[in-house]
Amino acid sequence: MGSKAGAVVAGLCGAVFLAYCIYFDRKRRSDPRFKEKLRERRRKQNVSSAKSGLAKLPDLKDAEAVQKFFLEEIQLGEELLSQGEFEKGVDHLTNAIAVCGQPQQLLQVLQQTLPPPVFQMLLTKLPSISQKPELHPSQCLQAPLRCAATERRTDWY
Numbered sequence: 001m002g003s004k005a006g007a008v009v010a011g012l013c014g015a016v017f018l019a020y021c022i023y024f025d026r027k028r029r030s031d032p033r034f035k036e037k038l039r040e041r042r043r044k045q046n047v048s049s050a051k052s053g054l055a056k057l058p059d060l061k062d063a064e065a066v067q068k069f070f071l072e073e074i075q076l077g078e079e080l081l082s083q084g085e086f087e088k089g090v091d092h093l094t095n096a097i098a099v100c101g102q103p104q105q106l107l108q109v110l111q112q113t114l115p116p117p118v119f120q121m122l123l124t125k126l127p128s129i130s131q132k133p134e135l136h137p138s139q140c141l142q143a144p145l146r147c148a149a150t151e152r153r154t155d156w157y
Helices: 002-029 034-053 063-082 086-099 103-113 116-129 137-141
Strands: none
Touching: 063 086, 086 103, 086 116, 103 116
């Protein structure tokens, strides 16, 4: 008899909770500014997700700025990868490849040093660097910069 009463109480609690959810969902949707708030929230989310992985690229004609940007992105990528934040680390490495004067050489070094799943993530993100609005695909090779990331890293995994 006790388990039957417990089942009834649990059923009633579930029904009350469901009614509570339905009531507040209807109240939220009937708010006159609901659609405005929803659109604003989605727009902010899209803007923040677009900015999260794509750093502002330097002027590709200024070799010093490009070199500084490249080294900062490599360093940030390494730090994030060593902390286990693979997605953000790969984003920074992708930015470094975008301004690298010898991207094939850098990719070979990264292939030797990164764990295979992380390198695969990097390869899937590479097409996105040609879609950046600040960067024309032909500009990737204009910066006179040698990719100096040649040390072998094994502490990322």
